[in-house]
Amino acid sequence: MIEEINELVKEGLLKEVGTIKPNRELYEFSHERIREIFKQLLERLGEKGFYLATIVGTDILKDKKIRLDYYVVVLPEETTIVLRTYVDRDNPEINSILDLIPAALAPECEIHDLLGVVFKGNPALRRPFFVPEELVEKGIYPLRKDARV
């Protein structure tokens, strides 16, 4: 376990919940604290100490939630850790971390376009980003489980 992440767990920002195969440590956090967590990561690990690999958005239809997994690769050992949070499916909003970590541009724009999550404070969000215009006009978010495309 990485020491800096361990400190964040002790401070209550993250909660350890298990692993994703193969051996990726999984932590949960409340979505209001996203900016606080990444500020702490930047402070403790440094700009060169980690990179944001991707954000995976998944529509969990039965819980009426959208799950966001932030995959962070901690250098120099390249240990991948997963920071997981949930947002409400009917009102999916979370703060953007684009100004802290520019690497969030591609995944945030993509998730906004495909799942409809609003990253507050990201000026680059736009539709259509990837999906065709006719889907945008109909207000369809293709990766939602109830979307028929």
Next chain:
Amino acid sequence: MQGCRAVAIDKVIEVPYALEIPVGPQHPALHEPILLKAYADGEEVVKVEVHTGYNHRGIEKLAEKNSFYRDIFIVSRVCGICNGVHANCFVRAVEQILGIEPSPRAKYLRVLAMELERMHSHMLINAVMAEIIGFDSLFMNIMRDREYIMKSKEIVTGNRVSADYMIFGGVRRDLSSDKIDKLRKLIDRVIPRIKYYKKLFMEDETILKRLVDVGVVKPSEATLYGLLGPVARASGVKIDARASDKYDAYGEIPFNVIVRNECDAWARMMVRWDEALESAKIIKYVLDHLPQDGKAVPDERRLPRRFPPGEAYTRVEAPRGELIYYVMSDGKPMPYRVKIRTPSVHNILNTAKFYIGYSIADLPVILTSWDPCISCMERLTIIDLRTGERRKVPMKELAGGGKKWVNPRYSL
């Protein structure tokens, strides 16, 4: 007020690169059209916008609608040039969920196929770079020698490009000893050629003039912007999923992670040459040490038909950088979620900043140095703001420009 001088800009250059990239899901990786809108003040690029969405094929959604077995072939079609790594990453994610492991021989064969892919991909982008800077004969020479690698890949997988080589629990074709001898001969023929091209990139004045100190990415920027693969390694960031995750047989094979500290377009191309040589070494090691135990090709009738619930997140070092698959199964024959993150999505979308301050003629060089697999970035529109006149210039002529001698037809 100081700093607020009125600057008269009456001409804007808009560069729509129609870069044809066929990927997939959400990612412009290869041969899908993408538009880079560059705004230039004189020769200097002041702003670049990346526009996407021309060829979104919805592969992630498609994968959710098809069975795990069909998905192997669907994800291979995400990207033409690195179909093996895509299939490998997906197959390994599902193997994690299933809890099965391929035989050592299959693992070595997977490495063999993926390293051949890395070699021809790196040769391709270096050839394209030669073409972009106007060195067409070098482009043709590299492409000719690349054919040896394509032939090798055909010997191993049965096809030059789209291999469909991976299957849960192994690979789909074994390698006989006479084929191994053929492969050795082909690789031995390519290695001196790559060394020669590397020397050329180090010594040729035209190449150095166009590439050195162009598109500089500082190490801290490489991590902040999430740049991957040879782009990050050329900026001194030592990341390589092969070395850190040790997937398949990479844990047993000795190889070096190539890192350079020059941070410019030239360093990125040099990293690719060195990696191609390193791949050749890995291939020779695999051919010498191919394990005899275990069946490489699993019996397809006995492969599992039920997939337990679970999730897996696998990384693989594709030619362009870290490729990621996240696969979630809820116990049904079809995956609940497949997320694909190709390296190009970061290397293209997040790099708009790094064009700023360079000349228009450097733009194709910088774009090529990300290895975005350019096929048809062919047009440039010049708009004269005074007359509203628009004219189109082919990308190649633009690239031939250079800082010092610009064709008077296209100079402002």
